């Protein structure tokens with residue numbers, strides 16, 4: 001299926017930008033946007049067509065993520081999470097699991113959620129305390145997962161737990177007895193990501209719902225899913241920063257102070273130049289990561305970490321500058337930059353915090369040195 005990057009921009013201009021502020025206020029996406037994404041096959045566009053995607057190549061997926069991020073961070077997050085869950089099931093699950101869930105998520109029939117983080121275990125995710133034990137016919141899972149994007153809407157969860165001392169990943173359906181979801185509201189940013197806390201109280205799943213178990217499960221399933229989501233987040237940060245830059249160019253051209261447009265003041269131009277340069281630099285890092293991912297370059301994971309680290313910091317810096325250049329209007333609801341600033345902070349926490357990436361990038365580089 002051909003992919004038209006102009007269509008991504010049109011979708012963002014027509015469907016996301018006019019509505020993202022309302023979704024942020026409501027702390028919810030509306031169902032229509034999820035249907036529109038599903039109709040375009042953009043929920044998991046990188047899935048093969050037979051599995052409900054469009055077979056989109058990874059570089060084009062980066063462009064889509066950038067455009068979605070320009071309009072609405074939560075929509076971009078929805079698309080990233082669907083990809084993380086569907087690809088993990090397709091790659092690591094049995095044929096039955098893959099046939100059942102990948103197309104369901106790809107076509108939007110079911111929304112997926114990625115349940116790794118726990119109330120007391122975030123960055124140290126390898127040491128989760130959720131446990132599973134074998135019972136006749138399957139497994140029983142007990143534990144808590146917190147800060148789970150789209151848990152409120154999800155019909156299926158990819159749950160990580162410890163089984164016999166090794167990590168395991170399970171597919172857990174929402175209506176399984178013992179599974180409950182409590183909405184988490186009042187967030188700073190990504191407010192329309194419909195977060196939830198998921199309690200698993202002796203939840204029984206059939207043996208066939210075990211996706212992976214063993215010493216390498218965390219590295220294979222969790223790490224590769226986070227790597228997929230991280231690329232989307234990096235590209236989305238470029239879109240967010242671009243939105244802030246565009247808004248600032250418009251505003252400083254139109255707003256007059258001291259008898260001339262703001263953009264005529266040298267200090268304002270300096271701020272704009274800093275923003276322009278850092279957006280371009282972050283975009284190039286993301287494009288390079290996309291190319292390396294497309295060619296399965298041995299450094300693709302490291303490059304994706306670098307892109308996410310740099311782009312998320314850029315997004316926050318550019319959004320802060322944008323709010324400053326807008327003055328009091330920057331913190332009002334009439335301009336999107338305050339939402340982007342709030343969303344930008346979250347990008348430095350999800351898919352690996354800035355500090356964890358500072359450790360990982362140096363570790364991987366030193367190991368290669």
Ligand SMILES: Cc1cc2nc3c(=O)[nH]c(=O)nc-3n(C[C@H](O)[C@H](O)[C@H](O)COP(=O)(O)OP(=O)(O)OC[C@H]3O[C@@H](n4cnc5c(N)ncnc54)[C@H](O)[C@@H]3O)c2cc1C
Pocket residue numbers: 081113114115116117120121122123124146147148149150189190193195346349350351352353354355356
């Ligand atoms: C909007 C949103 C959506 C999310 N969606 C999901 C989801 O869908 N699924 C999911 O599983 N999780 C999700 N998360 C959780 C997210 O992955 C975690 O918040 C993240 O991994 C950080 O964990 P934590 O919040 O427990 O922070 P902690 O790990 O407790 O870290 C707190 C602070 O300490 C720093 N820190 C931690 N360890 C070190 C170290 N070794 N050295 C230096 N500094 C360190 C961190 O960088 C951070 O600044 C989401 C979070 C948010 C905010």
